[in-house]
Amino acid sequence: MNKLLLAALISGAMAVPAFAADYTIMAPAAPGGGWDQTARTMQEALQSSGISGNVQVTNVPGAGGTIGLAQFVNQSAGNPNALIVGGYVMVGAILTNASPVTLEEVTPIARLTGEAVAIVVPKNSDLKTLADLVAKLKADAGSVSWAGGSAGGADHITAGLIAKTVGVDPTTINYIAYSGGGEALAAVLGAQVTAGISGYSEFASQIEAGELRLLAVSSDERIPGVDAPTLREAGVDMALQNWRMVAAAPGITAEQKAAISADIEKMVNSDAWKTALETKGWVNTYLAGDAFDVQLDADIGATEAILKDIGLVQ
Amino acid sequence: MSSGAPNLSRRPDGAALVIAVILAGIAAIIIWQTSQMRLPPIQARVGPTVFPYAIAGGMLLLSVGTAVSAMRGGFPARDNDNYVPIAWIIGGLVAQILLLSTAGFSIATGILFAFTAKAFGRGPLWQTIPIGVVFAFIVWFAFAKGLQLSLPAGFLERLIP
Amino acid sequence: MDTFGLLAQGMVAALQWQNLIYALIGVTLGTAVGVLPGIGPALTVALLLPVTYRLDAAGSLIMFAGIYYGGMYGGSTTSILLNTPGESASIVTALEGNKMARKGRGGPALATAAIGSFVAGLIATLALAFVAPWVVKFALAFGPAEYFALMVLAFITVSAAFGDSAVRGLTALFIGLGLGIIGIDQQTGQSRLAFGVLDLLDGIEVTTLAVALFAIGETLKIAADRNQVKEEVMAVKGSVWMTKEDWKRSWIPWLRGTAIGFPIGAMPAGGADVSSFLSYSAEKSFAKHPEEFGHGAIEGVAGPEAANNASAAGTLVPLLTLGLPTTATAAIMLAGFQQFGLQPGPLLFANNANLVWALIASLLVANFMLIVLNLPLIGLWVKLLTIPKPWLYGGILVFATLGTLGANGAMSGHIGPISFSFELVLLLAFGVLGYLLRRFGYPIAPVVVGLILGPMAEQQLRRALAISQGDVTILFHSPIAITLYVVTAIAVLLPLFMRLRGKGQVLGQLASDED
Numbered sequence: 001m002n003k004l005l006l007a008a009l010i011s012g013a014m015a016v017p018a019f020a021a022d023y024t025i026m027a028p029a030a031p032g033g034g035w036d037q038t039a040r041t042m043q044e045a046l047q048s049s050g051i052s053g054n055v056q057v058t059n060v061p062g063a064g065g066t067i068g069l070a071q072f073v074n075q076s077a078g079n080p081n082a083l084i085v086g087g088y089v090m091v092g093a094i095l096t097n098a099s100p101v102t103l104e105e106v107t108p109i110a111r112l113t114g115e116a117v118a119i120v121v122p123k124n125s126d127l128k129t130l131a132d133l134v135a136k137l138k139a140d141a142g143s144v145s146w147a148g149g150s151a152g153g154a155d156h157i158t159a160g161l162i163a164k165t166v167g168v169d170p171t172t173i174n175y176i177a178y179s180g181g182g183e184a185l186a187a188v189l190g191a192q193v194t195a196g197i198s199g200y201s202e203f204a205s206q207i208e209a210g211e212l213r214l215l216a217v218s219s220d221e222r223i224p225g226v227d228a229p230t231l232r233e234a235g236v237d238m239a240l241q242n243w244r245m246v247a248a249a250p251g252i253t254a255e256q257k258a259a260i261s262a263d264i265e266k267m268v269n270s271d272a273w274k275t276a277l278e279t280k281g282w283v284n285t286y287l288a289g290d291a292f293d294v295q296l297d298a299d300i301g302a303t304e305a306i307l308k309d310i311g312l313v314q
Numbered sequence: 315m316s317s318g319a320p321n322l323s324r325r326p327d328g329a330a331l332v333i334a335v336i337l338a339g340i341a342a343i344i345i346w347q348t349s350q351m352r353l354p355p356i357q358a359r360v361g362p363t364v365f366p367y368a369i370a371g372g373m374l375l376l377s378v379g380t381a382v383s384a385m386r387g388g389f390p391a392r393d394n395d396n397y398v399p400i401a402w403i404i405g406g407l408v409a410q411i412l413l414l415s416t417a418g419f420s421i422a423t424g425i426l427f428a429f430t431a432k433a434f435g436r437g438p439l440w441q442t443i444p445i446g447v448v449f450a451f452i453v454w455f456a457f458a459k460g461l462q463l464s465l466p467a468g469f470l471e472r473l474i475p
Numbered sequence: 476m477d478t479f480g481l482l483a484q485g486m487v488a489a490l491q492w493q494n495l496i497y498a499l500i501g502v503t504l505g506t507a508v509g510v511l512p513g514i515g516p517a518l519t520v521a522l523l524l525p526v527t528y529r530l531d532a533a534g535s536l537i538m539f540a541g542i543y544y545g546g547m548y549g550g551s552t553t554s555i556l557l558n559t560p561g562e563s564a565s566i567v568t569a570l571e572g573n574k575m576a577r578k579g580r581g582g583p584a585l586a587t588a589a590i591g592s593f594v595a596g597l598i599a600t601l602a603l604a605f606v607a608p609w610v611v612k613f614a615l616a617f618g619p620a621e622y623f624a625l626m627v628l629a630f631i632t633v634s635a636a637f638g639d640s641a642v643r644g645l646t647a648l649f650i651g652l653g654l655g656i657i658g659i660d661q662q663t664g665q666s667r668l669a670f671g672v673l674d675l676l677d678g679i680e681v682t683t684l685a686v687a688l689f690a691i692g693e694t695l696k697i698a699a700d701r702n703q704v705k706e707e708v709m710a711v712k713g714s715v716w717m718t719k720e721d722w723k724r725s726w727i728p729w730l731r732g733t734a735i736g737f738p739i740g741a742m743p744a745g746g747a748d749v750s751s752f753l754s755y756s757a758e759k760s761f762a763k764h765p766e767e768f769g770h771g772a773i774e775g776v777a778g779p780e781a782a783n784n785a786s787a788a789g790t791l792v793p794l795l796t797l798g799l800p801t802t803a804t805a806a807i808m809l810a811g812f813q814q815f816g817l818q819p820g821p822l823l824f825a826n827n828a829n830l831v832w833a834l835i836a837s838l839l840v841a842n843f844m845l846i847v848l849n850l851p852l853i854g855l856w857v858k859l860l861t862i863p864k865p866w867l868y869g870g871i872l873v874f875a876t877l878g879t880l881g882a883n884g885a886m887s888g889h890i891g892p893i894s895f896s897f898e899l900v901l902l903l904a905f906g907v908l909g910y911l912l913r914r915f916g917y918p919i920a921p922v923v924v925g926l927i928l929g930p931m932a933e934q935q936l937r938r939a940l941a942i943s944q945g946d947v948t949i950l951f952h953s954p955i956a957i958t959l960y961v962v963t964a965i966a967v968l969l970p971l972f973m974r975l976r977g978k979g980q981v982l983g984q985l986a987s988d989e990d
């Protein structure tokens with residue numbers, strides 16, 4: 001049984017013919033993180049469904065992806081085989097780090113996956129609904145400590161937007177930054193803070209186990225199978241999605257862009273990609289073409305405004 | 315390494331005094347840079363400048379301590395180091411840094427290897443550079459091809475599809 | 476089924492002959508890659524993880540466990556023999572281990588590291604199986620105030636354990652603290668001391684600093700030594716194996732290291748490096764011959780190595796029970812587990828019981844394989860020291876730069892048309908710093924300690940005060956924090972007291988020697 005499986009895998013790996021374009025995907029993050037996993041999942045899906053025979057992944061970590069982005073723009077201009085993975089975090093990082101290179105300079109291809117930000121409280125908390133949390137926030141903004149990821153990231157931006165939407169000065173929020181969602185989760189579980197704010201998947205298993213109470217999610221629509229309102233339904237008129245995307249090099253021709261877009265669309269529809277999303281618990285939010293460009297512009301504008309409001313960007 | 319007997323002569327130790335000056339200089343840079351920081355209007359009881367100032371203050375005290383120790387000859391006796399091998403190794407590292415992106419991993423790293431061997435008395439370079447390049451190429455092959463590590467490739471590496 | 480039954484079932488699965496072969500392959504690969512100087516366990520696991528994808532769930536889990544333990548152990552080999560730790564947790568091992576190796580006692584040092592790792596791995600894995608739910612409750616009770624107290628304890632005991640000159644030890648520590656400020660401040664997102672360089676925004680990578688100070692600095696120092704040609708190669712002096720005395724001095728540190736390492740590894744902001752520092756200072760203060768520390772005390776290898784491994788198993792507690800990856804290695808392992816269909820979290824033991832027990836059984840088997848493979852190989856590893864120096868140090872620099880490039884391959888610097896790796900420039904600069912520190916008699920380890928503990932202490936203190944809205948009493952509000960401060964006070968006062976009582980005469984004599 002084992003041997004059969006092994007033999008099948010090896011022959012499968014060797015039988016991949018040299019199809020069409022070879023791609024080099026840059027993950028502007030260290031091995032193991034979300035962007036790296038996205039890049040490697042793309043590599044796997046592109047190769048196993050025969051869209052590309054040879055896909056390489058390179059890691060260029062640092063400064064919220066802006067180091068990788070700068071290197072990508074400098075070295076890959078006009079190269080139709082070069083791709084870069086990025087995400088919403090990059091939008092904020094470009095602004096807070098005053099990055100010399102922006103997303104304007106690459107050729108965005110498609111949004112691939114997305115995740116709602118979840119607002120949770122410890123199971124023994126007095127706050128039963130989002131309205132309770134908002135009331136406490138309005139009464140004394142400093143008394144609500146929010147645990148989330150790094151300052152200026154999607155979690156911090158969501159907390160700032162909630163405050164702004166309900167009419168609380170965003171600079172007064174008491175946001176405690178942790179490295180990654182994991183440590184923030186521990187702080188909420190240990191009831192060290194009032195609320196936790198991070199990607200839904202970070203909290204999912206604890207919510208299921210009843211250790212955390214989910215007050216709301218930041219997506220436009222409810223997450224299927226999850227019993228929690230969206231922020232809008234709970235009376236806070238805003239929505240935010242923490243997405244990941246793929247972009248191509250600057251200076252490629254329209255035909256080259258069309259060819260890459262076609263390959264990515266094929267990949268998104270492949271079984272390998274769908275299976276991978278399922279095992280990793282990622283939500284498919286594929287959006288391409290003009291619709292994605294419009295969405296990207298809107299996100300950049302909104303992010304810049306709130307970062308100024310919070311005081312992280314001047 | 316820190317257990318040498320103190321210098322018994324009470325002449326001031328010039329190099330150690332330089333260390334004291336450097337420490338004070340670093341402290342000054344930290345203080346200057348920190349004072350230039352724009353503080354965001356965020357609720358912060360202990361802001362981002364407190365630790366830098368505290369560390370700079372500590373460094374200033376240590377700078378004074380180092381100066382006192384230098385005046386009293388409190389530093390351990392130093393070996394009579396030979397700087398030629400050091401120059402070879404640093405030269406090898408600089409050559410590797412400059413060559414990596416154009417010549418690729420094997421050639422750049424092969425030169426580092428040969429220069430290091432030279433520092434330890436093994437030469438001549440026309441023999442050790444080829445040895446180094448072959449060694450680095452094998453390493454490159456194992457890690458880049460076998461384990462998918464992304465390492466800079468040059469024309470040598472591109473010979474292998 | 477009860478815990479023992481489930482574990483037994485897991486063991487039966489893990490002990491099938493092909494699984495044993497997978498474990499052996501995993502341990503061999505892990506050790507082979509992990510032993511390269513400059514390549515730590517995180518990179519080793521990340522590089523070798525794809526190798527396991529080709530197998531079925533049980534086979535890949537067990538090979539993965541082998542790679543993990545192999546990578547952990549491999550790092551200590553080069554620390555001991557060549558004074559070139561590949562990551563922060565084996566720095567302490569290098570302190571005493573390399574001194575032992577220089578006296579021709581590399582064999583016993585490697586043996587006590589291997590057996591200590593085995594003992595710690597065994598106890599900690601069993602603890603993972605049986606007490607994980609309770610340990611995790613304890614770990615969650617640690618808030619910012621408690622972590623800050625733990626950092627204070629680590630700072631005080633670790634600085635007390637270093638070197639003979641307070642000024643030079645503290646200076647080294649402050650250099651590390653200063654390096655720790657560089658980069659984006661986590662709480663406010665503002666950059667500090669980055670001088671507008673993008674590459675500095677993420678701060679100084681601990682691995683780069685450690686590899687540079689130790690591997691490059693050591694190479695420079697040895698190359699500059701005019702007496703190097705005359706120096707005899709002392710690969711083995713006396714027995715390769717541990718003597719009765721070595722055993723007697725090792726077994727308590729193994730257990731103590733395990734006891735320190737496991738709970739600290741289980742804490743979300745703990746980590747193998749912190750536990751190895753604490754274990755080292757504990758061994759020094761409990762030692763019968765503290766004067767041997769710094770000159771090759773076997774306790775200083777046995778304790779930290781056990782702590783290092785126990786905390787690696789401890790890391791699995793939050794990873795499996797909360798789905799919390801607390802180290803880079805753990806984050807990569809999480810990605811690995813997901814490949815096998817394991818979804819770490821509170822429901823894991825309920826939903827994936829078979830896979831969990833297979834994993835725990837795999838860890839036990841891999842741990843056993845590690846010692847089976849490595850004890851006989853010690854004689855071979857020691858031969859590393861007989862490689863002629865030009866080739867040996869050439870190779871060390873090749874792998875040190877390879878590991879640095881592999882972890883961060885950005886070619887982000889530019890001189891005209893040439894682009895270069897900024898990380899390698901840092902490696903070179905810190906290598907020169909390492910040489911200068913050695914030349915002027917400064918200890919090396921406190922620099923790395925400062926870089927690791929400084930930012931942690933700062934962030935935890937600021938988090939604690941932000942949560943309490945400026946109320947300083949939060950720092951002393953919990954029994955855990957108070958206990959930690961009491962331990963700190965004892966650690967400072969006890970040696971002073973002992974010295975005053977026991978060595979009063981010696982002190983008097985010393986004083987009369989002064990002029």
